Amino acid sequence: KEAVSIILSIENMFNLADSFRRCPDPDYLMQTIGCTTRESVERAYDWLLPIISSHPSTINRLPSSASCFLLLRAYESAQNDDQHVALKELAAPLLKHVRECLGGSFGEMEAILAADLLLKEICSKLSDRRRCARRVLEEAIGIELSPNNSFTFACKWNCGWLFALIDTKYITSLISRCVQFVSSALIHERGGVLRSYIIALHKYISFAEDHKVKVNHSFVETICNLLSRRPQIYASAMERFDDLRSLTLQVINREFQMRFQQKQTGNESSDLSVRNVFFQSASGKEEAFTSITLLQAGIALMSYWKEPIEFVSEDDKIREPSDEIIRSLASWFIGEGNENGDRGAAGAAFRRSRKKAIGEDQWVMMAKSHCRYIGRQAALSVPTQFLPRLLLCSGLPHTSFTTMMKRLDKLSDEKSSSKEISSAYKKILTTSMSVVRASHLTNHRAIAKKLQGRISAYCRIHKIDGSYAFSNWLGEIVSDAEKKIKA
16 A cells, blocks of 8 residues: 555656656557557546647547457447537547548558458448448548538438448549448448438449449449348338339349340350349340349339328229339230240249249248239239238238139139139149248148138228138138037
8 A cells, every 4th residue: 555655746746647648658558558459549538638638749649440449349338419529529529530530640550450340340240330320431431511512311211321431532442342341331221321321332333333442342233132131121212202202113124124125135144143043024035144142132112102192092903003113014024925924024034943933932922912903913824823922911912812702713713623723722722731930830720710711801901892712712621621520
């Protein structure tokens, strides 16, 4: 205790702590931190940040990674706006250092290191870390965009930095990293942030192409993967933002047109891992080798397409989609003239295995489409084996439901005897049992009972009078099975 008191009194007398902080050789500050890994810097955060605030010159002895770590830690610590303001003032030297690093004041390598670290954070699975990284980048290099600038929308979500970054000194060295990390971050975001990232990614890839910088990412493949993996979230963003919707439709349509043209000229790719699906339009006029993700993306666009209110028919007339690109997609996938089910979405098949490329999940999406025309055409085009699976879904629109029931009733009209009708319906149920993914539906009686209940519920919901032949047949199957059980 006496030694501690002596040391403290000497420190007060000669101001040793301040001398140690300022001493560059040996660098006691860096020796105390230990190393410049994120863990080491974050452990030193509580005592290091006040030192940097009171002695801004010490920051020049820290590498850019340490400055970024400390700044991220400071923003993560702010629990409310008041704390954020206080920490922002305390961390002002750090923010200035990070801004200069990204701007290229300390050279290309420091700019790359700082950008790598912060861009990795926007890909984190933890939402708080992504939010803090966006805020740091916005306050470091985000610019006050003028009202005439078309990217002012991004500032609302702390995404103005996406477009300011392209004006930095070493952007040609950073552009490939920007494309890589922004592409990876898409899977975690939604709404306005997702919109900002996609538009910025398109701008980055266009910039790279213009400046002959190689990037290992294709914009259309990125969009297709995102649409196939997160169709509902992407569709929600498109519904809110016209520029995102317009960009997506143009990109997907252009890709389909290019694939059809390449097949006609004989220049299609032989890479089965990329273009591994043979697709022929419903009319039979166009055909192409394409990727499964492109097909799934086209289906997602159609399924979640919502017609403008002024275009929705108030009468019973079902109109084609108002958008020209959506009409084209619908004609390719589920257009008229495909009664045999060997073209369009129903006929798409993998090149090697010849298995059907479009599964039940995609047919369910199309049948439940908000656009009545797409829902009806999907119900007409879906392979018969999927009909029971679609009828078991909740949320089928009136048009899709009645179209599917009429298709099933048409099977009975084509048969001359009740035995043939029963045989045809049993064949459908037998096939559908391998499609329906429900452990408790293991036999004809179970699936028939479930189907009958769902069909009856739809008839009540949609206020449909009368009955369907398929529903009556299901009732007979259930009734006969219950009699056998009682006997």
